[in-house]
Amino acid sequence: MIIIIGSKFYGDPLIGLDEVVSDTKYLLSQPEKVSLVMFTGGEDVHPRFYNGRDDVLCMTNESRDTYEKRMFDFCKHHNIKMTGICRGFQFLNVMSGGFMYQHIEGHTGPIHGAYFPYDGITRMVTSTHHQLVGIPNDSIPVAWSDPRRSDIYMGPNGYKVQEPEHEIESAIFPNSNAMGVQYHPEMLRENDSTRIHYSNMIADFLGMAMQDFINKYSGGESHGRSRKAGNARRED
Numbered sequence: 001m002i003i004i005i006g007s008k009f010y011g012d013p014l015i016g017l018d019e020v021v022s023d024t025k026y027l028l029s030q031p032e033k034v035s036l037v038m039f040t041g042g043e044d045v046h047p048r049f050y051n052g053r054d055d056v057l058c059m060t061n062e063s064r065d066t067y068e069k070r071m072f073d074f075c076k077h078h079n080i081k082m083t084g085i086c087r088g089f090q091f092l093n094v095m096s097g098g099f100m101y102q103h104i105e106g107h108t109g110p111i112h113g114a115y116f117p118y119d120g121i122t123r124m125v126t127s128t129h130h131q132l133v134g135i136p137n138d139s140i141p142v143a144w145s146d147p148r149r150s151d152i153y154m155g156p157n158g159y160k161v162q163e164p165e166h167e168i169e170s171a172i173f174p175n176s177n178a179m180g181v182q183y184h185p186e187m188l189r190e191n192d193s194t195r196i197h198y199s200n201m202i203a204d205f206l207g208m209a210m211q212d213f214i215n216k217y218s219g220g221e222s223h224g225r226s227r228k229a230g231n232a233r234r235e236d
Contacts, residue, residue: 003027005071006040006088013085013186013195014038017203024071031078035206039068039088041184044131047156050099055158057102058131069095075177081205082178089170089180090133096173097136099156104132104167106149114169114183115146118219122146123194125169125183133182134164135171140218142170142179172217174210 002020004012014020018035027034043061047054049069054060072095075082084092090100106112107129113122123143132153135141144166155161172179185198205213 001026001034002036002038003034004038004040005068006038006042013184013198014202017199017206027071027080028074031074031080034080036202037071037075037080037082039072039082039084039091039180041086041088041128043087044102045087045091045094045100047100047102047158050094050156052099052102052156053158055102057154057158065091072176079177082176083202083205084178084180085186086129086182086184089182090129090131092173092176092178092180093133093135093139093171096139096176096178098139099134101132101134101153101155101161101164102158103130103152103154104150105152107132107145107167112149113146114143116143116170116217116219118142118217120219123197125181125194126185126187128184128187129182132164133168133171135168136173138173138175140172140174140214141166141168142172142217143181144168172210172214174214177210179205179213 002014002018004020004022005024012020044058046060046062046065047058049065068091082092107127110127111124112127114125115122148167153161153163169183170181185195188195
């Protein structure tokens with residue numbers, strides 16, 4: 001059983017993987033039967049959850065943050081795997097000890113490339129966000145924008161800060177038993193290669209031990225592609 005916490009407005013991104021429901025009562029009453037909990041898109045995570053400043057740059061729903069934090073803590077206590085899409089990915093990042101760049105540019109509309117170093121492919125992903133994850137040190141980047149899209153980065157306190165090494169599009173959070181993506185695979189056609197790749201990632205996440213999943217998707221490259229697209233293969 002897979003539990004979705006949040007809206008399925010754009011469609012189910014987990015077609016064919018398991019029975020998928022929006023039923024937190026089932027999660028709370030029978031956690032041993034839940035294989036995965038997914039946190040979906042929506043508002044920005046409130047800055048107080050990453051010791052940031054409540055700034056006009058954010059569009060928040062603190063009651064949702066508080067509720068979903070309870071679900072996150074419950075899943076972590078019961079060792080239930082978690083994943084997130086867009087805001088859900090940002091939420092897992094914050095809950096795992098990361099922070100948010102409260103505003104960036106170039107990510108609120110156009111489809112763009114995301115480079116996956118584990119297989120050297122640049123995949124085309126959706127882009128509907130104005131914030132960027134600052135991942136914690138114990139996390140593992142899986143993909144980042146290729147090439148970099150923003151020229152400005154407003155940090156956790158709402159002030160302009162130095163650019164990060166990468167504009168992260170996917171990461172693994174081992175200590176939270178979680179992984180996520182910044183883009184929206186559920187907005188893509190069911191036969192789109194990026195959506196199929198996401199489904200395969202989730203299937204591996206469910207079927208593999210965490211370290212095996214990390215070994216497969218972290219790749220051997222962690223630096224050097226934050227500026228321009230290189231000679232990576234592109235998957236359209």
